[in-house]
Amino acid sequence: MSEHTIRNKAIVERLVDEVLNGGNLDLIDQLYTPELSPGARAWIAPFRASFPDVQMEIVELIAEGNTVVGRFTCTATHTGTWHGHPPTGHRFNKIDEVNLYRFHNGLINETWTLEDNLERLTQLGLLPTD
Known part of the structure; x- marks a missing residue:
């Protein structure tokens, strides 16, 4: 495995550990390109809230x-409010997600995500019952 590949995996690990799990939103600007960091912050900050x-x-x-x-x-x-839904106090567990990250000069410059939001909404009790 090349040095760049190892570095790129380490950046994703930092994103998960320090930003998504740890809440260190200031780190976003160190992991994403300047063009992409505002968009990353625009979805990470409200999700963490x-x-x-x-x-x-x-x-x-x-x-x-x-x-x-x-x-x-x-x-x-x-x-907290999520996509217009007031807090339910419910917990979702082990929702599957797949993310693709592309890098340029050691920073994330493109992402693509697939999440099981149907299961997330079901576990949160946010789907209509009828």
Whole structure:
């Protein structure tokens, strides 16, 4: 595995451990390109405000060249407004997520995410029953 590939995986690990789980939003500007960091902050900050106890678990990271693909599970308690939904106090557990990160000059410059939001909404009790 090349030095760049190892570095890129370490950046994703820092993103999960220190930003998503740890709440260190100041680190976003050190992990993302200047063009992408405002967008990253725009989704991470409100998500953490809605789910401050969020815990992302890295299930697997696969890296090749300038790309890292991660499989994660996400667990948290809904204590703040999320997408217009007032806090339920309910917890979602081990929601599957897959993220693809592309890097340029040692920073994340592109992301693509697939999340099981149907299961997340179901566990939070936010889906209509009829």
